[in-house]
Amino acid sequence: MLFVIAMQIIFILKTNHTSVDGEEFAEPYDSFVELASVVDLDVPRLVPFGCFVETSWDHVDSLVSITLAPVFIFVFGSFVIFSWPYETPHDQAKALARFRYYFARFMLLAYPAISRTICQCFRCDEYVGGDVLLKADLSIACETDQYVGMVVYAVLCSLIYSAGIPAVVWLKLWRWRHELNPLKYEDEARAIKVRVRVRLWAGRQV
Numbered sequence: 001m002l003f004v005i006a007m008q009i010i011f012i013l014k015t016n017h018t019s020v021d022g023e024e025f026a027e028p029y030d031s032f033v034e035l036a037s038v039v040d041l042d043v044p045r046l047v048p049f050g051c052f053v054e055t056s057w058d059h060v061d062s063l064v065s066i067t068l069a070p071v072f073i074f075v076f077g078s079f080v081i082f083s084w085p086y087e088t089p090h091d092q093a094k095a096l097a098r099f100r101y102y103f104a105r106f107m108l109l110a111y112p113a114i115s116r117t118i119c120q121c122f123r124c125d126e127y128v129g130g131d132v133l134l135k136a137d138l139s140i141a142c143e144t145d146q147y148v149g150m151v152v153y154a155v156l157c158s159l160i161y162s163a164g165i166p167a168v169v170w171l172k173l174w175r176w177r178h179e180l181n182p183l184k185y186e187d188e189a190r191a192i193k194v195r196v197r198v199r200l201w202a203g204r205q206v
Contacts, residue, residue, distance in 0.1 A: 004109060008109070008112055012112055012116070014030075015116070056139065058137050058139050058140055059117075059120065059121070059134060059136050059137035059140055059150070060140070060146065060150050062117055063117055063118065063121060063150065063153065063154060063157070064153075066113065066114055066117050067114060067117075067118070067157045067160075067161065070103075070106075070107060070110065070114075073103065073106075074103055077099050077103065078096070078099070081095050081096050081099055082096075107165060108165070108169075111161070111165055114157075114161050114162075115158075115161060115162045118154050118157050118158050118161065118162055119158075119162075120134075120135070120136035121134070121136075121150055121151055121154035122151065122154065123135045123136070124142035124147075134147065
């Protein structure tokens with residue numbers, strides 16, 4: 001888990017570095033990071049979906065697929081659990097809790113890829129001839145109704161994913177704050193601080 005997160009951070013740093021016209025990394029480090037990019041879970045970038053559809057696969061398709069995939073996974077997984085003939089309701093509740101736990105971990109791993117795909121919808125560059133095109137997909141003009149619709153959808157997804165996932169994590173941590181940092185440890189920490197201050201005060205009086 002820690003290795004996957006570390007490789008995600010390294011890949012994101014490399015992607016951001018090259019996106020601002022930074023120099024390419026030296027070999028073999030550059031190739032290694034590219035090979036390890038599979039841990040980023042950016043499926044539309046890794047899988048050539050354009051080979052399986054008759055029309056061209058553009059950034060709108062990538063955005064829709066990567067944002068609707070978690071919804072499909074959650075609904076399908078919940079449907080399977082509720083449809084499975086468990087012996088007792090307690091077993092079903094345990095299975096549902098386990099599924100939600102692993103789904104939450106999956107969403108934390110997929111968060112960088114989802115947020116990056118969403119943010120790429122807002123960057124347009126002007127090219128020779130005055131054409132304003134989406135930097136992530138030059139087949140999309142930023143002055144069309146298609147782009148406006150994509151931006152509206154991307155804003156909605158940014159509220160659900162880019163802002164929603166950290167907000168849910170913060171609320172969960174706030175709810176479990178006493179279990180993560182029990183009050184007895186806080187009391188002990190305060191007592192230690194008081195003893196230290198008393199000793200420092202006593203030392204100054206000598």
